[in-house]
Amino acid sequence: MSTPYAKLPAWADYGLIPLINLSVAFIVAGFVVLLVGENPFRAAIILVEGAFGKGTGIAFTLFYATTFIFTGLSVAVAAHCGLFNIGTEGQAYIAGLGIAIACLSFDSVFPWWLTFPLAIVASALVGALWALIPAYLQAKRGSHIVITTIMFNFIAASIMVFLLVGPLKPVGSQAPQTRNFFAGAELPKLNWIIELFGAKIRSAPLNVTFLLALVMAFLVWLLIWRTKLGYEMRTYGHSPKAARYAGISETRIIITAMMTSGALAGMMALNPVMGDQHNVAIDFVSGAGFVGIAVALMGRLHPVGIVLAAILFGMLYQGGAELAFEMPAISRDMIVIIQGLVILFAGALEHMFRPYIQALFASFSPRSVGMEAVKGKGA
Amino acid sequence: MDVFNAIVQTLDSTIRLSVPLLLACLAGLYSERAGIFDIGLEGKMLVGAFAGAAAASVFHSAFLGLGMAILISVAFAMVHGFASITHRGNQIVSGVAINFVAAGSTIILGQAWFQQGGRTPALQPGERFEAIIWPGAEAMRDVPIIGPIYAELISGHSILVYIAFLMVPFTWWVLFRTRFGLRLRAVGENPAAVDTAGISVAWLRYRALICTGILTGVAGAYLSMVQNGGFVKDMTAGKGYIALAALIFAKWKPVNAMFACLLFGFLDAAAIRLQGSPLPIIGKVPVQFMQALPYVLTVILLAGFIGKAIPPRAGGVPYVKER
Numbered sequence: 001m002s003t004p005y006a007k008l009p010a011w012a013d014y015g016l017i018p019l020i021n022l023s024v025a026f027i028v029a030g031f032v033v034l035l036v037g038e039n040p041f042r043a044a045i046i047l048v049e050g051a052f053g054k055g056t057g058i059a060f061t062l063f064y065a066t067t068f069i070f071t072g073l074s075v076a077v078a079a080h081c082g083l084f085n086i087g088t089e090g091q092a093y094i095a096g097l098g099i100a101i102a103c104l105s106f107d108s109v110f111p112w113w114l115t116f117p118l119a120i121v122a123s124a125l126v127g128a129l130w131a132l133i134p135a136y137l138q139a140k141r142g143s144h145i146v147i148t149t150i151m152f153n154f155i156a157a158s159i160m161v162f163l164l165v166g167p168l169k170p171v172g173s174q175a176p177q178t179r180n181f182f183a184g185a186e187l188p189k190l191n192w193i194i195e196l197f198g199a200k201i202r203s204a205p206l207n208v209t210f211l212l213a214l215v216m217a218f219l220v221w222l223l224i225w226r227t228k229l230g231y232e233m234r235t236y237g238h239s240p241k242a243a244r245y246a247g248i249s250e251t252r253i254i255i256t257a258m259m260t261s262g263a264l265a266g267m268m269a270l271n272p273v274m275g276d277q278h279n280v281a282i283d284f285v286s287g288a289g290f291v292g293i294a295v296a297l298m299g300r301l302h303p304v305g306i307v308l309a310a311i312l313f314g315m316l317y318q319g320g321a322e323l324a325f326e327m328p329a330i331s332r333d334m335i336v337i338i339q340g341l342v343i344l345f346a347g348a349l350e351h352m353f354r355p356y357i358q359a360l361f362a363s364f365s366p367r368s369v370g371m372e373a374v375k376g377k378g379a
Numbered sequence: 380m381d382v383f384n385a386i387v388q389t390l391d392s393t394i395r396l397s398v399p400l401l402l403a404c405l406a407g408l409y410s411e412r413a414g415i416f417d418i419g420l421e422g423k424m425l426v427g428a429f430a431g432a433a434a435a436s437v438f439h440s441a442f443l444g445l446g447m448a449i450l451i452s453v454a455f456a457m458v459h460g461f462a463s464i465t466h467r468g469n470q471i472v473s474g475v476a477i478n479f480v481a482a483g484s485t486i487i488l489g490q491a492w493f494q495q496g497g498r499t500p501a502l503q504p505g506e507r508f509e510a511i512i513w514p515g516a517e518a519m520r521d522v523p524i525i526g527p528i529y530a531e532l533i534s535g536h537s538i539l540v541y542i543a544f545l546m547v548p549f550t551w552w553v554l555f556r557t558r559f560g561l562r563l564r565a566v567g568e569n570p571a572a573v574d575t576a577g578i579s580v581a582w583l584r585y586r587a588l589i590c591t592g593i594l595t596g597v598a599g600a601y602l603s604m605v606q607n608g609g610f611v612k613d614m615t616a617g618k619g620y621i622a623l624a625a626l627i628f629a630k631w632k633p634v635n636a637m638f639a640c641l642l643f644g645f646l647d648a649a650a651i652r653l654q655g656s657p658l659p660i661i662g663k664v665p666v667q668f669m670q671a672l673p674y675v676l677t678v679i680l681l682a683g684f685i686g687k688a689i690p691p692r693a694g695g696v697p698y699v700k701e702r
Contacts, residue, residue: 340482348470
């Protein structure tokens with residue numbers, strides 16, 4: 001047997017194993033809640049009620065999910081090409097600069113439906129360009145993409161701080177942020193969709209970017225599984241050697257994958273900047289890029305999985321805020337732990353339970369794991 | 380004389396600021412030389428800092444604090460080992476996970492146990508490592524040139540500072556003059572050869588990670604028990620990543636690591652000192668530029684423009700025996 005793991009039926013591979021991994025992550029998180037001296041079951045109930053109990057909660061959950069769909073897709077596109085883009089955070093942060101330029105120039109002239117496309121292009125372009133340099137260095141000079149993208153996160157943060165306390169700050173203002181946008185750069189809310197179902201909503205920032213995120217999820221699916229380029233990316237991700245042998249240009253494929261990834265990361269900035277705060281402020285990404293890693297891993301790099309995982313993390317963020325309110329001992333940082341545990345169990349320890357599940361399947365129905373076929377051929 | 384004093388003071392803070400980088404960098408050296416990428420240096424330092432300050436203030440002993448810092452940090456290193464050695468998981472994913480768990484749990488537990496907004500109680504004398512004044516330091520202070528150098532630069536640091544700098548020759552000796560070191564380097568270059576020689580690849584890599592855990596624990600303890608009189612949330616503030624950058628900058632060699640960390644420490648010290656004041660010729664340098672410089676330098680190095688940084692060959696690849 002050359003591969004360490006035998007095949008499982010698809011529903012077990014894509015449903016059962018992620019579910020088990022996720023449950024283990026939440027059980028460990030439950031122990032942390034116990035350690036703090038609170039009841040984990042009550043905490044879970046408050047969390048779910050806070051996220052889905054009221055219309056406002058649902059709207060907030062979907063608002064956070066929008067952000068995570070973008071960053072999750074960004075990490076996934078690079079991952080299909082075998083690249084670990086840990087720089088989503090920095091690409092989204094620097095994309096705030098592109099949005100700032102687009103919005104500050106046009107918000108008093110254009111209505112939102114003209115500013116929005118301009119801002120989309122600007123954010124995607126800046127995000128993609130920020131990913132270009134690490135991609136080029138990886139393709140041409142063999143510098144490890146993980147290290148360079150980490151470095152670029154810090155460089156992006158330094159540049160943004162420099163700009164926001166200096167050139168981009170309005171004269172006479174103390175806060176390190178741009179001036180507030182005019183109505184021409186404020187995106188319309190989508191709360192009426194939830195209100196259609198009869199729920200009441202007090203101000204929630206859910207906006208049209210959510211629809212853009214869903215469109216992007218569809219386009220990513222199209223790109224990865226229905227185009228030649230996506231096929232080449234997946235080939236390179238599986239085996240760079242095979243890709244080279246098939247005549248796929250390494251440089252071209254790495255750079256396109258990373259720039260797509262960077263563009264998706266950049267678009268994430270639209271949601272908080274134009275949909276909620278209406279300005280570009282210091283640290284507005286606040287870790288959403290890293291959440292993308294957890295989301296992509298949990299969604300098993302498939303857009304449908306990513307949208308579901310993003311909604312789950314949106315629920316954690318929104319419910320976590322409610323939880324911090326009800327249980328003062330548990331602040332929102334609890335989510336950071338859960339996020340870490342999800343990355344650990346759904347990512348690094350992905351295969352921990354697989355042998356046991358395989359053994360279980362084999363004992364019930366040997367055919368489901370392809371045992372008979374192997375015996376028959378004597379392999 | 381003023382200029383001279385300013386230089387000595389800047390160099391003194393350079394030493395203080397490079398110590399956590401140096402310890403973390405050497406920690407990374409052990410694991411990366413053994414073929415295990417470790418993005419989780421940051422997280423292990425953070426839990427070390429928290430465990431050290433928490434234990435020191437509860438048990439009123441600096442050494443118990445240091446011990447606890449090392450213990451918890453090693454425990455996190457073992458989680459990394461369990462995921463990336465035993466279960467052959469992605470080492471980078473595992474490191475990222477450790478950083479998140481560390482960042483979240485230190486705040487949550489700190490708040491639950493001490494109720495000071497994620498801080499630990501301020502450490503009292505005896506609960507932190509005090510500066511060691513070398514014999515004659517005060518008497519020498521007035522001697523020109525040598526006096527300030529002896530009194531400021533050499534004397535007057537805590538024991539962890541001296542340990543950190545002694546770790547440099549020690550690490551060199553372990554890696555290049557002992558059997559363990561030879562095997563550790565071999566397992567990072569060609570684990571199959573080590574396996575063929577009848578030595579357990581997994582156990583060797585676990586031992587390398589134990590070394591990593593010990594050193595990140597000391598680095599964390601230095602942050603919370605020497606540099607700062609207690610734990611503050613997110614107090615590592617990216618130092619683990621700078622240490623990683625320094626490790627690449629040093630091309631995975633212990634003595635180079637010391638110079639790389641001193642350079643990055645100096646940039647930090649200079650940034651603090653120059654805040655707002657203009658330089659001759661260049662004029663005013665933005666603080667953010669100085670802060671970004673270590674990262675920019677590392678990227679330039681990685682691009683191969685200042686020599687070539689070649690990582691250990693088997694780095695990041697889980698070892699599968701059957702192949």
